[in-house]
Amino acid sequence: MPDARIAKQQVSDVYSKIAPLYDVWAWLTETNARRRCLELAAIQDGEDVLEVAVGTGLAFVEILEANPSGHTEGIDLTAAMLARAERKAARTGVQSYxxxxxxxYDLDYPSNSFDVLVNNYMFDLxxxxxxxxxxEEFKRVLRPGGRLALVNMTQGTRWYNGVWDRLYQINPALLGGCRGVSxxxxxxxxxxxxxxxEYFSQFTFPSEVVLGIAP
Ligand SMILES: C[S@@+](CC[C@H](N)C(=O)[O-])C[C@H]1O[C@@H](n2cnc3c(N)ncnc32)[C@H](O)[C@@H]1O
Known part of the structure; x- marks a missing residue:
């Protein structure tokens, strides 16, 4: 896999610019993988759930709706993305988040805090x-038996998926710094x-949905 070309210090700047357009991009290329991730995470009402890198809140609202009596935490590095998530979350009427x-890299939670950790399209940058x-940090905050549910951009299996690799080579910011990982x-x-x-290709954009149970 090519290595990351956007440094952590640039992430907030890049995503502050992308924030207004993010949901359109996500609707075109990411909805199927995100939906499957939440299906497999199988969140039960009453659980302690953490979403890392909530972005504009596309998965976060679905988590709140599945978990109205539990507690849901969400974090992100970029305040402009979080502001959009905050507006969507407020509209659900759910209070416990x-x-x-x-x-x-440094989650502000004690060890063994969560039943489920969801993280979409972050490892790829x-x-x-x-x-x-x-x-390791995700494993630390999950309880033994807790579910980790990830979605990442991944390497495509067909020739046409390669268009995204070429775009990344030309200008990584066009893809929000994301490249295929496994x-x-x-x-x-x-x-x-x-x-x-599980592998998904939506509008030629390749994603993987990866699940694991914390030891
Ligand atoms: C491609 S977006 C995905 C947003 C959301 N998860 C989704 O699927 O719609 C990547 C997000 O990861 C966040 N991010 C990147 N590095 C992060 C880090 N170290 N900690 C928390 N969030 C991070 C960015 O700010 C951005 O909102």
Whole structure:
């Protein structure tokens, strides 16, 4: 896989610019994988759920609707993305949530805090060397038996998927810094159990949905 070309310090600037257009992009290319991720996460009302990198809140509102009596936390590095998530979350009428700026590398929660952790389209913009480090942090905050549900841009299986790799080479910011990654082997290496991976291509954009159970 090519390594990340957008540094962490640039992420907020890049996503502050993308925020107004993000939902249109997501509707064209990401809805099928995001829906499947939430289906497989199988959130039960009453659970403690964390979404890391909530973005504009597309998955967060679905989580709130599935978990009105539980507690849902959401964090993101970019305040402009979070502001949009905040507006969507307020419209659900669900009260038991908190959204705030936070960093996936250093989650501000005690160990064993959550039943489910959802994270969509974030690992694909992190440097390769950081992927296992962030996975360890996710494992730390999940309870044993907790579910980790990820969606990432991945490497495509057909020739036409390569258009996204070429766009990334020309200007990584056009793709929000995302390039294809493959998380399944890393989940296995870091001890997640019953791991599964499904592949999606929507409007030629390749995604993977990866699940694992925390040890
Ligand atoms: C491609 S968007 C995905 C947003 C949302 N998860 C979705 O699927 O619609 C990537 C998001 O990851 C956030 N992000 C990137 N690095 C992060 C980090 N280290 N900690 C928390 N959020 C991060 C960005 O601010 C941005 O909102």
């Amino acid at each position: 908190r959204l705030r700026v936070g960093d996936a 992190l440097p390769e060397r950081d992927l296992p480090i962030v996975l 998380l399944l082997p890393l989940l296995e290496r870091s001890g997640f159990q019953k791991t599964t991976r």
